[in-house]
Structures are given as structure tokens and as C-alpha cells.
């Protein structure tokens with residue numbers, strides 16, 4: 001049994017310690033919001049947060065994830081109210097949607113450390129996340145918008 | 157009625173997850189079918205109760221639950237929003253009131269422009285444009301008629317608005333209030349239907365938010381890879397490294413005892429070995445432990461070199477005529493000057509971000525298949541064959557597609573799941589790895605294209621001969637009995653050559669290269685637009701004329717093309733370029749839409765190219781949802797630019813050498829230029845917009861590169877020929 005701290009709760013499943021976190025989330029724990037795109041850390045579809053840092057869950061074993069705080073797309077908010085989700089809806093970013101969980105997790109991690117990113121900051125934080133549908137222009141706009149929404153929220 | 161394997165949804169409070177389940181659990185009680193069009197009259201409620209599949213596009217429950225059944229696959233292009241909008245427009249229904257369900261296989265879900273239940277060819281909106289508005293209007297009329305009977309008021313005094321039927325005074329009914337009665341009334345024939353005038357559209361032409369977006373930002377959207385059935389096992393498939401090879405022997409001694417492994421079997425008539433396990437990671441690990449000897453088969457000798465040599469040799473033979481205006485060959489013989497060039501295009505992978513996958517549940521007398529497919533009927537046939545059943549025993553449940561781009565017009569990823577489930581007696585989900593996906597694609601056709609223009613003494617083009625040599629996707633997927641029929645999907649953006657030239661000959665030489673080729677976003681537009689629009693640039697430069705001006709002169713009889721060209725030139729500040737920047741232009745008609753693009757590039761001191769901006773001007777007729785059209789233009793340009801810069805599949809010894817995104821590079825955010833999209837107002841019938849913008853970006857960039865370097869790149873990709881920043 002391996003016990004993981006996911007989205008603020010303890011979850012456990014019977015799996016070998018070398019199981020990638022990605023497959024643990026998807027197959028063992030039923031959280032399919034985190035996606036498989038390449039399995040080699042090349043596409044970002046599987047991005048989750050490990051102790052608030054964006055990581056590629058296909059390249060982290062559950063053994064290594066034990067004892068760390070894991071956050072997935074399912075744990076971002078219960079009602080799509082995270083500023084990044086709000087901005088994503090306002091700009092209507094997704095096309096096929098397959099990359100979007102990963103994009104959103106990368107974007108939330110960026111904004112947590114850099115509340116007012118420039119285009120260059122966004123490019124460097126987001127370039128590990130491939131979108132084959134080409135939603136990049138709207139992702140960039142949505143990150144700026146999310147930054148704005150967060151600032152408005154803190155100003156209140 | 158419940159299916160024996162009810163879908164298990166970890167996140168039950170998300171209603172959007174339910175579309176799959178609804179399709180299989182549709183049952184009696186409150187549900188009344190309002191089945192359209194008229195030729196498929198409402199199924200009586202009693203029958204409906206026993207039926208598992210609704211029969212058309214709209215269902216109104218007596219509880220006023222309104223469901224629109226979408227018969228095209230949602231792969232990012234927005235059909236789960238635009239198609240419902242067409243019905244909702246005529247029904248005066250707010251989009252927020254709509255539930256979406258994926259259509260099962262059904263005769264009335266055939267795409268008339270494609271001749272099958274197929275999502276592709278940028279046909280969805282064009283096919284649905286009248287059909288679904290008529291369906292919406294029919295429903296409106298029959299609901300009003302029912303309300304008229306219920307209220308005892310003449311139908312002419314009633315109207316629909318905001319999802320209600322209104323009458324004099326405070327009279328107001330929901331659709332659900334009259335659904336049961338409406339289902340018993342005759343539907344007006346399509347001829348009796350009066351459609352709304354363009355000026356009174358309230359949804360069409362406005363950029364409504366996508367109905368699928370909420371589920372795509374909280375992880376609840378359900379793609380094929382996410383399907384979970386009770387008792388389901390996971391499987392990894394291994395296929396021959398040499399394309400088309402078969403299993404000679406399998407040593408599974410080690411694999412069979414590994415944790416979680418439940419079954420190892422040869423599938424697909426020996427084309428692969430399937431490892432089924434309790435969890436996918438276990439299946440992958442066990443797959444690595446298999447020792448397989450493959451019979452490589454006929455493709456062992458296929459390589460890029462043989463493909464290119466074969467195309468080149470075939471190109472010297474005669475082909476079929478795809479267009480003949482005048483007598484271009486005769487004029488060319490006596491032309492005072494000619495200009496000719498040869499262009500070559502590589503094989504490309506689709507690389508949808510969601511790798512191929514399929515889940516099947518074979519039971520005694522039925523088979524359920526959960527799959528992201530662009531071809532429901534073909535999927536049904538293939539699954540039936542693999543299950544040893546009749547097609548009507550197979551239900552296809554279309555999930556969301558994590559990208560299609562033509563890859564999911566294929567059905568090669570379906571049989572293994574069906575065979576695995578049948579052998580196991582439990583549901584099986586097969587997931588391809590990225591490597592499986594990239595090395596076992598059906599690749600975009602390579603091409604060897606010759607083009608020659610005959611010029612009069614004054615430099616006017618008297619004749620043009622475009623000779624395309626490439627393998628045919630259609631010949632494999634939808635073979636024609638007539639061997640003299642040109643594959644129209646091989647000559648797009650050439651057969652409809654826009655420029656005013658008196659003698660035009662477009663010739664197609666079909667040459668198979670030994671590798672299966674597939675439709676790839678914008679199909680042959682992307683190949684031929686590169687050839688034709690690069691060559692138009694060559695002609696302009698050979699005469700010392702500005703490339704925009706040169707095209708203008710030849711597009712006088714093409715007002716829509718001329719308009720997008722002029723608008724693109726002006727928006728890109730053509731002729732007023734900043735120092736160090738260079739522009740290139742391209743124009744195309746495709747899928748009934750007209751587009752022009754201008755690429756703005758610069759070269760740094762070391763000669764590295766940077767693409768700063770792509771301007772794209774579009775006349776696609778009436779825009780059902782301009783925000784979605786805009787996103788498709790973005791997407792096409794990013795897709796086309798990935799291919800133009802880096803896209804190149806190499807075959808050696810019958811094996812594909814690229815396997816993942818490290819060796820098959822695609823555009824990332826930092827590499828994406830600014831993209832400015834301008835959609836022109838137009839009253840023309842809607843054109844297709846899922847694909848065409850893909851095709852124009854390679855020639856626009858090549859033409860800008862020529863302006864910058866005086867070097868003409870006639871081969872794709874650009875990488876290896878020019879350094880890219």
C-alpha cells in the first residue's frame with residue numbers, strides 16, 4: 001500500500017513504488033483529469049503540483065511522491081472558481097481540451113510565484129506544455145487575465 | 157435499462173460527464189422523443205422506452221430536459237457548440253438550457269457532404285447549416301401547434317422566446333409542458349418551414365462561449381482514454397517495428413508471471429501482441445519483457461530514399477487530368493519563355509495529443525465500443541468484424557477526441573480492444589504509447605510536384621501545368637471502382653487554381669510508396685498550396701513585380717480572393733515594412749472559404765529566422781460562431797507552422813525513426829508568432845474553417861524567406877535548410 005497526499009487528503013492504493021504518479025492518479029485513484037501525452041516529460045499534459053511546484057507526473061514515481069503535497073486539476077477548486085479557471089472560461093481557451101489540465105496546472109504554478117508575468121515569463125513557464133490544437137494565443141491572453149483577476153481579488 | 161457495465165464516474169457532480177452514459181441509458185418514463193427530420197418521424201414513446209438509441213438531433217423530456225444529439229465528433233473544432241446553435245437559433249432556445257449527447261450510429265446522422273457518418277473535410281457546419289436549422293424550425297412549429305391545442309389559442313398568436321412558448325396575456329408554457337402532445341402531431345414538412353432571416357439571428361454570428369469549455373478546465377471532460385467500466389482491464393499493444401510486419405513467435409515466459417498480468421494474446425491477424433493487466437503501468441512493464449520475433453514483411457526495403465526515387469520516377473509518366481482549361485501542353489511547347497520548378501514534400505505524423513486508444517466491452521450478443529472516432533459507421537463495422545458479430549450488435553459510444561486532424565478517420569486502433577475483451581470476457585482498454593502512435597500512424601502523403609508556366613513575350617502567363625505525384629489516401633480508404641477517377645483529395649488548392657490564366661492543366665500521377673498514407677488536417681491543400689503559392693511568388697519575382705500586386709492583377713475575376721488579399725496586405729502593412737523585416741504572402745480557396753496570409757519574418761546576424769507575426773484574413777461566408785472560427789485559424793496556423801518548420805517522418809528499413817516529441821518537434825508557445833486573425837463580414841453560405849488556415853502558412857513563410865535571402869526553399873520542412881530562432 002502506498003499512501004499519497006492528494007488535494008489535501010490522504011489516498012492509498014496498492015501499487016508498486018515505481019508506478020508513475022500519472023498512472024497512479026488515472027488508473028488507481030480514478031482522477032483522469034491529468035492526461036497522458038508522451039510519457040517522457042516532453043509534452044506537459046500530465047502536469048501536477050508537487051509541493052506547489054509544477055512537475056510532469058509521468059516522470060515522478062509514486063515512491064518519490066510519498067510525503068509530498070500533490071495537487072491535481074481536480075483539486076484546483078470545487079466550482080471552477082480559481083482565477084485561472086475563470087480566465088480560461090472568459091477567454092474560451094480550450095479546443096480539443098486534452099492539454100488543458102496540464103496547461104492550467106502550469107499556469108497556476110507560474111502565477112503563484114509570479115503574479116504579474118510578462119509575455120517572456122509566460123513563454124518560459126509554459127513552453128513545456130504542448131498544445132497540438134494551437135490554443136497558445138488564448139492561453140497567453142488568459143494568463144494575463146488571470147493575473148488581473150487575482151490582483152482584483154486581493155485588492156478587494 | 158442499464159448496461160451491465162455502467163460507467164464509473166469518479167466525479168459524479170459533473171453533469172457534463174454524463175453524455176456518454178446518457179447515450180446508453182436512454183430509457184422510458186419521462187422521455188418523449190421529438191424525432192427529426194420528418195422522414196424519421198417520432199418514435200412512439202412506448203418503443204422509445206425499449207430503445208437504447210435516440211433517432212435524431214433533439215429530445216425534449218416532459219421534465220423539460222432538452223438534449224441535442226450531435227452527430228459530429230468534437231475534436232476541438234467546436235461542433236458541440238456550433239451545431240446546437242443552429243437548432244437553438246430556430247427554437248429560440250438559450251444555449252444554457254441545452255444538454256449535449258453524442259449521436260450513436262444512425263442513417264440520419266450521415267454527413268451528406270461526406271457520404272457517411274464522418275467528421276472531417278471541414279464539412280460539419282456546411283452539412284448542418286440548412287439541415288439543423290430546418291430541424292429546429294420544425295420543432296418550433298410543432299411545439300407551437302401543441303401549445304395552441306393546449307391553450308385553445310390560434311397558433312398564429314403564439315411565439316417562442318427564451319425557451320418558452322408565449323401567448324396572449326401571461327400564457328407561458330415550457331417545451332416540456334407540450335412535449336408529449338407534440339410527439340403525437342405530424343411534423344411540418346421541410347418545405348413548409350420558414351427559417352429566420354439573417355438579420356434576426358440572435359445566436360448565429362455572435363461568439364457564444366463553447367458549451368464544452370467548463371468540463372475542459374476542471375478535468376471532468378471525458379476523452380476515450382478516460383473511459384472507465386466496471387471490471388475493466390488495461391492493455392498495451394506492441395506492433396511490428398517494421399510497418400506491416402507480423403508476429404513470428406512470442407516468448408512470454410517472463411511477462412506472463414509479472415504483477416497484474418492477466419492475459420497475453422496475439423491480435424490483429426498477427427499484427428500485434430496485446431498485454432492485458434489490471435493496471436496500464438503493469439501492462440507496459442510486461443510488454444517490455446516480451447521476446448517477439450517479427451516477420452518484417454514487404455516493407456523492409458522501404459526508406460525515404462526509395463520513396464523519393466519512386467515518386468520522382470513516377471512523375472515522368474502521364475497522370476490523370478484534374479482540370480483542363482484550353483490546351484496548356486500545346487501552349488507550353490511554343491511559349492517564348494517558360495519558368496519551371498520542382499517541389500518536394502515529406503511524410504508527416506498527425507501526433508494528436510491524446511494517443512490512440514479504444515475501450516471495448518464484448519458480451520454474449522453485443523459489443524460496446526467507447527472510442528474517439530471520426531467515423532462511427534466504419535468503427536462499428538471494424539469492431540463487428542473483430543467481435544465476430546453483426547454491425548447492429550455493436551454500439552459505438554463516441555467520446556471527446558483529444559485531437560483528430562484526420563488520424564481518427566482511421567480505425568486501426570479499434571480491433572485489438574475488441575479482441576482483447578472478447579478473449580477475456582471483460583472490458584478492455586487499449587492505450588497506445590506516444591511511441592506506438594508516432595511509429596504506427598498513417599502518414600501525410602509525400603509528394604513530388606512539378607510546375608511550369610508558359611509566358612508570353614510581354615510576360616503574361618499563357619499556360620500553367622501543375623503535375624502532382626503522390627500516393628492516394630482515398631484509394632485505400634474509399635476506393636473508387638473507376639480507375640480513371642482522380643482522387644479529388646489529392647489535387648485541392650491546385651484544381652481550383654484561382655488565377656486568371658487561359659490554359660490550365662492540373663495533372664495527378666498516383667504513385668503508391670509502400671507506406672499507408674492518411675488524411676491530415678487540410679489534406680492536399682497543405683501540399684498544393686505550398687507549391688502553387690510559392691510558384692506564384694517565383695513568377696512575380698521573375699518579372700520583378702511585387703508579389704501582392706502580381707496576384708491582384710490575376711485575381712480580378714475572383715472578388716472574394718481579391719478582397720482577402722487586399723485586406724491582408726493592408727493589415728500587414730505590405731510595402732511599409734520595418735527595416736530588417738520581410739513579408740511573404742499566400743492566398744487560397746478551400747472548403748468554400750477564402751483566406752490570405754502574410755508572414756512577417758526577420759533574420760538575425762547569424763542568419764537565424766524569426767517569425768514575428770502571421771496575419772490571416774478570412775472570408776468564410778456567414779460565421780456561425782466567430783470566436784470558434786478565430787480559434788480554428790489560430791490552430792491551423794500553429795499546426796501548419798509545426799509542419800513547415802520541422803515536420804519530417806523518416807522511414808528506414810520500413811521503420812519510422814521518429815518516436816516522440818523530442819525527434820518529432822511541434823510548435824511550443826515560445827515559438828508561436830503573434831497571430832492576427834481578421835474575419836470579414838460576408839453573407840455567403842458558411843464555408844468550412846476547421847482546416848484551411850493550415851495550408852497557407854508554409855508558402856507565406858517561404859515567400860518571406862525568399863524576400864529576405866533570395867533563396868527559394870522548394871522542399872519542406874525548412875529546418876536543415878535555414879536556421880530557426
Ligand code: FES
Nearest residue numbers: 037038039044058
Ligand atoms: S505525459 Fe508527461 S510530459 Fe508528456
Ligand code: FES
Nearest residue numbers: 096097099131133
Ligand atoms: S486543446 Fe487540443 S491539445 Fe491543446
